[in-house]
Amino acid sequence: MIAVNDHTERLAGGWGGTVLRTGGTVRRSTGHWTPAVHELLKHLESVGFWGAPRVFGVDSEGHEVLTFIDGQTAASAEGWPAWLRFEANLVRVARLLRRFHDAVESFRPGPSLQWRDGSRGLRDGEIIGHNDVSLANLVADSTGRIHSLIDWDNAGPTTRRRDLAYATWHVVGLHARDHARARGWSKAPDIARRLQMFLDAYGLEDREGFVDDIIACIGAAVRSCRVAVQAGDHGARPFVALLARDLEFACQHRSALEQRNHAMHA
DSSP states (O other), X not given: OOOOOTTOEEOSOOTTSOEEXXXXXXXXXXXXTHHHHHHHHHHHHHTXXXXXXXXXXXXXXXXXXXXXXXXXXXXXXSSSOGGGGOHHHHHHHHHHHHHHHHHHTTOOOOTTOOBXXXXXXXXXXXXXXXXXXXGGGEEEOTTSOEEEEOOOTTOEXXXXXHHXXXXXXXXXXXXXXXXXXXXXXXXXXXXXXXXHHHHHHHTOOOOTTHHHHHHXXXXXXXXXXXXXXXXXXXGGHHHHHHHHHHHHHHHHTHHHHHHHHHHHHO
């Protein structure tokens, strides 16, 4: 364990693990997926994608060592900062995700690499996605402009569409009323408009059934939380009802979201 001293700062966040800053580096707890994630991050560096940390390796205590990305995060602020709700950042995140997807297209890892959900090769149409593009994993500069993604521990095989659908849920803000208020929305956002802006900025051409893709992502998250609770993870219990309400909210608004986006994209 790295000692926390005058030269080491414990950072907020890091769900389920230690996150320490030492100078220009971040040291984090590792898992069986870490070597695979490092291969991914090295690839992103090699192709010039600058919206992710760089890898230095693993220190003598077994912590991974990454570059510290200077800026603001949701964890470093009190509550959910206003910049997370800016429409300009909605566009920035969509474009950042598209740049990542384009950059990772040429990364073809072997089936032996162990991702968080296990090891397998890529199937036709798949990429290695971030799989957790949420408000907590975005970094903004001092003026609140989002520029980077952090916490790549959930990276693994997926499709562009599934990775985008998960991000859409969180960044657009497809949340039930109580969840939206908890994230700083004093009044309900225009989710149909925000969804259109997000998908336009990403450049998604085929939008047929995309709202159903979002609903599927939320449903999978609900099931995952329920499994975690059954396995004894009491910290996941409050999220079951919270995410179940998001699922109900998305289903209730499905037709309106589909109609608005088909009409505007036609």
